[in-house]
Amino acid sequence: MGRLMTLATCSLNQWAMDFTGNKARIIESIKRAKAAGATLRVGPELEITGYGCLDHFLEGDIFLHCWEMLAQIIEDPLCQDIICDVGMPVRHRNVRYNCRVIFYNKKILLIRPKQFLANDGNYREMRYFTPWSKERYTEDYYLEETVRDITGQRVVPFGDAIISTLDTAFAAETCEELFTSNAPHIHQGLNGCEIFTNSSGSHFEIRKIMTRLTLMTEATRLSKGIYLYANQKGCDGDRLYYDGCSMIIVNGKCVAQGSQFSLDDVEVVTATVDIEEVRSARFAPSRGLQAQTQPPYPRIEADVALSEPESGPSPIDLGPSEPVSIKAHSPPEEIALCPALWLWDYLRRVNAAGFFIPLSGGIDSCATSVIVFSMCRLVHAAIHSDTTHPDTKAQVIADCRRLCAKDEKWLPSSPQEISGCLFHTCFMGTVNSSADTRSRAKRLAKDIGAYHTDLNIDTVVNALTTLFSTITSFTPRFKVHGGTPAENLALQNIQARLRMVVAYLWAQLLPTVRQRPNGGSLLVLGSANVDEQLRGYLTKYDCSSADINPIGGISKTDLKAFIAYAAKAFDLPVLEEFLSATPTAELEPITETYVQSDEADMGMTYAELSVFGRLRKVSKLGPWGMYERLLYSWGKPVPEDSTEPDAAAGSQPSTSREQQTSAAAHETPESAHLIQGRGLSPREIRDKVLRFFNFFQINRHKATILPPGLHVTEYSPEDNRYDLRPFLYPSIWQSWQASKIDKHVEEMEAKKKV
Template sequence: MKYIQVGAGVLNQTPLDWDNNQKNIENAIIQARQQKVNILCLPELCISGYGCEDMFLAPATIAQSQQVLLKLASQTKDLIVAVGLPVSLQNRIYNTVCLLANGEIAGFVAKRFLAGDGIHYEPRWFHPWPHGVRSEIEIDGKNYPIGDIFFSCGGVRIGFEICEEAWVANRPGIELAQKGVDIILNPSASHFAFDKHVVRERFVLEGSRAFSVSYVYTNLLGNEAGRAIYDGDSLIASAGQLLATGKRFSFEDLYVISTSIDVDLTRMTQARTSESVPNLDTLVSVPFDYPQQIPQLPNVPLKSWEYSPNLKEEEFTRAVSLGLFDYLRKSRAKGFVLSLSGGADSSAIACLVHLMVELGSLELDVKGFCAKLPIELANTTTSADITHDLLTCVYQATKNSTKTTQRAASTLAQNLGANYLELNIDDMVDGYTKIIEKAIGTTLNWQQHDIALQNIQARSRAPSVWMIANINNALLLATSNRSEVALGYATMDGDTAGSISPIAGIDKHFLRHWLCWLESQGPMHLKPIPSLSLINQQAPTAELRPQSMLQTDEDDLMPYHLANVIEKAAIRDRQTPYEIFCLLQHRYADYNEEQLLIWVERFFRLWSRNQWKRERYAPSFHLDDVNLDPRTWCRFPILSGGFGRELDEMYTKARKDAH
């Protein structure tokens, strides 16, 4: 038996942050040595950062990446390390993994299958490497092999599937298995999306079984560049058996998981299943001596929050908490400011900041958590102290606000430990209104000027809360959710004002469900938040019309669960208004057909006229693969025909069906 210790290193990197990225890689190498790792796989483009965007096209980015690579190479004595970086060859940029072995550069594997869908734009910057081609690249006066290659390091064959390459039908692992590869390394920058971990685990296990290899998968961690969140997934499998997994959504800068693999065991399986003599034209041989290893027991967690029946709720909690934490510290802000209305959206965000502190303190302890913040917190001994110093909640009342929301906001802020302020903005609203009435010579009223009178209240809240954010040198958190993004049910420069919009990627229907879960149960290892009952018992309302008008969001729009179904059918599945009407007719037979027609038309009208708003929303977190952010997934023209013909056809066909 030939035992080798393999490791997967997870890193929280930042685009173009050369010193920090190099330090994290160096510390991962130190951890790997402590765990007696022979072969260490680090994430895709971990030297430069994955989210460099158009800076990948800058020569300085390539030059800096190579400088860091040369420094790292010298630190790999008696070790094999795979690191990701962009390289330039013949005036083309390639996404590569460099294999460092025993202090030297062994060669570069260039990515063949680029990620160009969803939030990914790799083909904008990189060229796909042609299949089966091997070339050479000069770095610092020396030539190294590059291309579609694999390695023999001390007789152990190592191949690569780089992130997207494991997700395609013709994955490179098929050919690597035919070449007798012992170990496949998968360095990834795979953004978080709900339930994605299950898919990754499946292709790692199936790859190790089908290819008769050991498979090492590692991923980036945290909010790397602003929008995408990486969960730090790491998996090691051999011959269809999961040997080691790492924790997801960690607040650490890095960690390494490792385990022993039996190379001879997978070779015996290959000997039984191999059908052809392998082509070795792209093999690069590297001398390397493996120390004799004592087998390490598998490191598979037996129980964690991953097994919670409320997995989506747990993933949402941990992803956004980590996303907020990294956004805070990487932007070097001193905290958060939130306009807390006492409704579901702003209350959810306040809870997420609280959970960020609780989860981070639970993992790192209070002292360790504070050490990672860009602010020195005085007299901080508990997680509640941290929340008070980091989060300022501002309730901004008008004459249309109710005691219900005021009580809900103040109680929640107090129970979370946040700093809480109350302002009355009636004088500002009245002042703006009187200025306009004098200018146009008309007294404004709710019958003729409904939208204007609502919006001036929402916009009057922005200057005050921005001022508090500026005084605190803090990030202002915008409160719009995904359902409002789809329907444009938000006031530009009002509730959309902010530096980051944490919940713009999640729909209102799920948010309300999540708040009820948080009230009664909450994340594993943390306490629930009973004071959310004051929020959960309310019908969602903007509270911008007089109280006598009994305003609710769903009266203005449609039931939120219905809006969610229409949005997915229209935007994700690209169905026509008539097809969606038929879907709703089948699924929601209790609703009047005329009402369903009105709601479908309302969605398409509001969607098409409000693209300009979606273009102006503050950055939001990417939480699934079909978000509405035009800068990461869903592009739609600002000016369009508004689905006029399609809506006419819907009414014509629906009425014909009725007869």
Template sequence: MGHHITDCPHSSLNQWALDFRAHPKSKTMSASLWVIMITKERGASLRVRPELEIPGCGCLDHLLRGDTLLTSAVTNDILCDVGMSVVHKDANCNCRVTTVPFGDAVLSTYGTYVGIQLFGELFTPASLYSDMGLDDVEISTNSSGSHHELRKLYTRIDLIKEGTEKFAGIYLYENQQGCVGDRFDDDGCAMIAVNGKIIPQGSQSSLNDLEVTTAAIDIDEMKPYTKRGSRIQKAAGSREPEVSENRGPDRCVPTGYEHVGPWQPYEIRYHLPEEEIGLGPACWLWDYLRRFRIQGCFVSLSGGIHSCSTSMIVYTAGHGDKQVIVRAPRILWEPDNPSYNTSHPVEFCKRIFPTCMEIRKRARDPAVPNLFGLVTDIKLQFKVHGGSLHMVLACMFARLMPFVRGRAGRLVVRGSANVDESLRGYLTMYDCSSADINTIGAISNTDLKEFRRYAQIAFDLPILESFLDAAPSAELEPITETYLRNVEHLSPYMVYMNLMREWGDHFSPTRIAEKVKLFFVEQARNRHGMNSLTPSHHAESYSPDDNRFDLGPFVYPSRFPFQFTKIDKTAAKLLDRSANPGPEKAKVE
């Protein structure tokens, strides 16, 4: 018996929702057909793509509209696993079938079995992959539409490795990359796993439009794993129906692969969370700018740590990919400008990212508050009265700067409020309430500090040192409470009991009670602002934006009388363990 080789591809495509003709160099070819052509040119006979690839997984309510159902792609000589909206018994379904029996199935090709899995099923307790493994499936596909979150890649890879370690086989994981049309940024990182080991792994949060990688894998290497006694015993009763298909992966050796050697495990590449803060939002922002043909972005630099982080994300976009710098003149509508230097990200930032900063006293006292005082006889003190002078100036310059440069269009105004400021109410009081987008709105100040420290070293920018010690305006230190409230779904009393276990050696029960009550009072008072929050790049599960991840009423009983009374009674009974914390115990703050 000869070697049974199959050519397995994986790819990540930057695709815009509802953009059915998204080929970067053709107005008549869809991005899906473009990827299929490249995959066939590389000799692959199986092609897997993310969920809802045809219309785009960010089309949201457009799945309910008839035009979305009319789109499709036609191909020959290649088995394609693509996602689209299909009507089944008058219900619009997110699925991967057209004429085969509706539901879960195992696909039987010439000489192997292919199982199909959706992204969400990777995280379910009773994973469909287990049933497919017992049905002797050798190639499993996962068509994902996974959005970026800090540290999420660790969980994703661990689950993929765990499944192939238990049941062996080949696992093809595909994912979109880039802004899909809303607050989410799919981070790509397509990969292939074989018997619990990762071989090719795509890049995470790449600014490239397309990445395609193929790997020749010997299916016979699965046999020592698939013939285990426990599997043979359970596989006698097949749990999934079979669907025959005369195309797809074959057990014969493709031309040019007669002497394929053993595949080599790949060293998995994980980005640090502070790296991800630069990569994910930069990718999301870049797609926003180029797809809406906006002339660049504008931010009002207050000299604080948040506007510093917002600015560094633009620098990351220009620093990470030379193609971004080369393509920038087309976005700026000056492709033939001889003065544009594409050799360095600094020039890119100057062109696409104008800023303003108040540096003199006369700049801190402009005509806007003077005009208000002339009309009302009231002199405004913006730090006291919660003014939005920064945003007024930012909106004005964003409209006028393209005119000054002799171009049409406008700049997008970027906000610089993080999670802490949103929960505290500073977002609606100060300089971020009227911004167009916000790249750091779902990130805590704790993570932003690490990002600035990383950028200072990685990009050799010593000036960032001065921002690390800047006084925070609305910082929640540490951010444990919003993890407990949002991620762990705990009420005020349960948050208090959890913090007593974590902080009890450092703070008295009464002080912890006051901190918890203050947090929930401020969160309730400012909850209405989260209903109309400036669209932010979603980067963490603790995001306060109620668009999807923090749904709840916007009118709360802000004093929580029942819960707070219970907290006070419990605090009075608990023993104060904070008097002598011990020399070996670290401080919380």
């Protein structure tokens, strides 16, 4: 019996509802797996449809088209002589399931439905599918005519089973099942299964990668075995980005890892493994006793061997793949890569003429612009790198020429040349704008190669305020000129909202002005960070309104760390000025004694907002629970050797590989503020907590109109489906929660007096 076998897993950039494109990428991955000598190929979750079809999964058409595509894959000459594990939705006895279809040489071996569905956060799988609850059980599935004519099979097994080949046994998990306490691979392994596959649609979040990698390695560190992890990659049509990073792990050690971020639409990861290593590692008598007591699994017999035949290459020529160090990016690198690739996928699918952003000279629109520049850098690098896969290079060149409206001979000489074609910025100043912000915006646009315009909108603002004064005989004034808070706010908001109107006018007409042959409009980018959205510190329908928002899920502290990283990594020294500038909306007059400040306006710091956001969403705490938690953490004295919270949050993490893969490099910056201690009194903590909930609640209605933002943070307030909370609340100040906190504060103060 042979011991060495080559196995393949892959990451595919599948588009929701792109049946023909998805089919082509699946076949290409099988072709590459076979070329590498693999005998088993595993693909991502729901790869025929794309993961993000959402309510399209409720349509009967989607199941029909899946079988049509599967028939073409099974019949394709490139897909023979290799076991293939492909993902698609299947209807069985009028029930919808999320399935793996495993086939070999035009014969379906097993249809394996998902047992544990992802049904929280961004996922609503139980809206579309039913979990398979019959463990260790199979029943007959009657094949559709489209496939039956090819396979010659009338019925095939459907359910939970292990597939036995001539030399080993393997079984499938699907995404969420790895994250459950009682994962299927545990019982499969005790039943003699030696190879586990996991087909996933796991989305990216900042600092999430190490959690996922640890789960995968631990899956076989205890159970022993070979683990093949496949994941979706790219933006398949929604607010999520899937970050690939497919892996092959043997007994807890990684032997092959794919890229987490890349422009490859098809990436195949292969490794040669020695199955005897699994058998040797499963020697413990205690494990043997547990295996004996396991209920038996159904077995599907496959008349094929995964290992090299005795007449094949000798172990000296082939040999098992050596363990490799797991790689992970630092959080600033993740911000530089993930939103940039999300933007590239979005742009090439909608075929827009490029991007437009109101560039204010502040750090948020700056960070958004630098992310677009990062996209241009990645595209330029893929075109000119010798290590880019030929298919990827051809695709990127074709997309770049089409989007930049260039001829078939053109190649960009720099990232700035791509940016000059695709990216448009505009400084929309008023009498309240400073020369510093105007200058920073202009210099940043020049350094990244954007097409920049500079204008003032005072005449438009004055026209509207004059119209109001003429009709009402009332002239509103700013606060510094003696106006009321309502007047002051209205005068600020009209500037912000007019910038949105100007932005869309510019976005629609600039391609015509520049005589772009393919026409079309520019996509307007938003630049409201997750903390501002959480607090509601934005004007409804102002320039935060946009087509999409690449930083809508990123905290202010993480954006600062990203800008500090990009200043050096992208050779953009002007970014240092953005870091040192005071965040300001510049909507009020500047005087000798007053300069508008974001944190002063909000009544809380960005670092505090991050803590409130995590406690509210991730820790699931209401006002009382948050007050209690912060009493313990913020009520402690400040340690003598501690740094200020804001300084710690803005520090630049090292990007060395050793530190990137450590837990410290992926620790959430905001968590440091939670445990450092700040020496605050119970009343100070009470005021901060109730102030946060007051602003969250009265501004919650703004979350209903937020532009689609890339989800990369656990405490995103995005109203579409991630943060399902109402937008109409009673006053927090008169609530039962506030009275309970007030009573506790009074008791604590009374004890202190005694």
